Amino acid sequence: MALVVIGGVAAGLSAAARARRISPDLEIVVLEKGPVISYGACGLPYFVEGRVLEANHLIVYTPEYFRKQRNIDVRTGARVVAISHPRREVTLESGAHVRYEHLVVATGARCDTCGPGSLPPHVFTLHTLDDATRLRAFLREKQPRNGVVVGAGYIGLEAADALRRNGLRVTVLERSQHLLLRSDDWWTAQVRKQLADHGVEVRCGVDVRSLDSPAVDFPADVVVLAAGFKPNVELAAQAGVEIGRSGAIRTDDRMETNLRGVFAAGDCAEVGHLVTGRPTWIPLSTTANKAGRVAGANAAGGRERFAGIVGTSIVGIFGKAFASTGLTAVQARAEGFSPVAVQVEAKSKPGYFGGSKTGVELVADRATHKLLGGSVVGEDGAAGRIDVIATALHAGMRVDQFEQLDLAYSPPFATVWDPLLIAAQQMMKEL
């Protein structure tokens, strides 16, 4: 009786690979609906941009690799249409059945800006390798002049960057009043300025529900839909898997669902948030890989826990990093904290080593003085700095502890008072 994994990208393949390590003899089958597996979905915008020259450069492993090197049976074009947990089997579109003892659901998410239905030829999503390949070909062949991106999340703004670098006029339409998924005015102002400085127009408060809507009545030779990201939970839900309040699959800290022996991980599943202590749905490939690994270990008979996430992410827009982790003040208030937020701007390193201004925002709780979240915006060192805040959130650190962190300093790399520490000093005055 096999371990069956539905989905052959980040979470699914992490689960399969980890299960193989735990159990050398287990039969493992991975069912992927698409034509390829194991592609770096986060690299798609850079293929559209032209920085990645070939789509297949983004493919990390082939089914053959998994078959030969890991003894894992990976099947592409294998779309699962039903799960029968009482019979411990899944049904493929072809009508075939595959029996399982343990199941890992890693069905991912989809971009569903305008609901189901086929898209006009100049309208694209940017979710699969095929999406990116078609968009890249369209840009080359049709030489569009005006691009519209719907949605100002990571993929939307990376797509805007890629289109702009290909010479298009670009307009981004965003339903909310905030950019890059963060309910924070300081952050949004930083993102807005960077887009404006590079000639990208942004319109907030524009709700695009249909391609016939007046909101998309722009001169758009090409449209990228990058809003309405939704977890693919229908298959699991129909089989009786519980869906959480976020709309994604509910799991425990072993990544097991309410159905014994059925695990879920990746963009289709919730995970625990270490700051709020509650289940959350923040689809990111880092989380997919980590949670998939835990799901695979447990599905193969191990006993591992997924600690949870703090929601760390980073995105590069025209050479500047926008990194964030934990809660915004708005989110923190909604969770019952008494948030205090501070923002500082300080040099990342000395001018003679090319240091530039780095913006840091910290959010802390007035009652406990614990850090709740933060963001870092800058041209160098933002990834490391957000990771320090993320590590502090994992540890439940207070601001007075964070303020004294023994961070590395030498002129080529940092300043003696790192922007993080200056922000913490500022926070100490406010608490």
Add this chain to the structure above:
Amino acid sequence: MALVVIGGVAAGLSAAARARRISPDLEIVVLEKGPVISYGACGLPYFVEGRVLEANHLIVYTPEYFRKQRNIDVRTGARVVAISHPRREVTLESGAHVRYEHLVVATGARCDTCGPGSLPPHVFTLHTLDDATRLRAFLREKQPRNGVVVGAGYIGLEAADALRRNGLRVTVLERSQHLLLRSDDWWTAQVRKQLADHGVEVRCGVDVRSLDSPAVDFPADVVVLAAGFKPNVELAAQAGVEIGRSGAIRTDDRMETNLRGVFAAGDCAEVGHLVTGRPTWIPLSTTANKAGRVAGANAAGGRERFAGIVGTSIVGIFGKAFASTGLTAVQARAEGFSPVAVQVEAKSKPGYFGGSKTGVELVADRATHKLLGGSVVGEDGAAGRIDVIATALHAGMRVDQFEQLDLAYSPPFATVWDPLLIAAQQMMKEL
């Protein structure tokens, strides 16, 4: 009755500035033996190299700034020759006395490779702005061809880098078998390779105690002495201040010495080490600034604690960063731990964003699974990565917790499995 601070560089000025914040009306006097204050000592090698064009670009604040903007009486050329704590006064070389209510000793350290005595004209230390100015002038005027650096610590190797970039043949002599102050073979091999790749010769096991020693019988047109770093404690010791086992001034976590009202901070003082729980002497400007700040706050009537350090440092050698924090396995064993060390090499980010190989070493305790230390070697992102390890050390994190850190990922900045996480996975197999 004044707060008197002996020393006008990192710790002394941090103390004075912080005291002013705590107590707006306190009389504050800073006594600096040299001609300038507030210079970035860590920038001296980059002035020697020529990257920093003028020595005074390294001066952050002038005495006038402190007088006018902070109402702090900063006196240069004011060498203190005695402290009489019963009389609460210090005596200057000029014979003048300055009375104090609270005293902060921030007398720094010195490079004492060959003991006291004046040096021949082609032999330099690299500790003060004047040292660097004279060495830079010597390089320009004498155009030396062969350089010898004594000591393979931070300053020694930064000096070797600077001399090499000025076209000299460079030989580094180091007494121990390890480079960059870290008793670790993996680390030393990495440093040795980088030096060799850039044409710097290294000889370990060479103990230079005198400039007449056969060991310095090299063709040396210029010699930089950067070994035998010692805390300047004589003044304090003569006044009855207790010296710790490291040879530096013993303090409590308020940075107060055994003499009530006498504080010490910076390169002359011990601080607590968070991993060992014991006093340690690791002279670094980050620590000097933080501990100075705490000393100044408490000397002005505040009540602040210095949490302690984990010994984080970073140095750039020919464009590659060598960063470390916490204990090596050798140090950990000496402290009674059961250390396990792992080393991995992994890409810092995808090749299409210029990622390069990053080496990570982690040291953990077999008994508790707690992290004890680590090092990171690489061309990009090493500062952020070592800061993550440092933050984990502050938090007393276990490897299984560290392994699941929610670190930022996006192709321009990192890989989905960061080298830190790969190292932690490797460690989990070993524990």
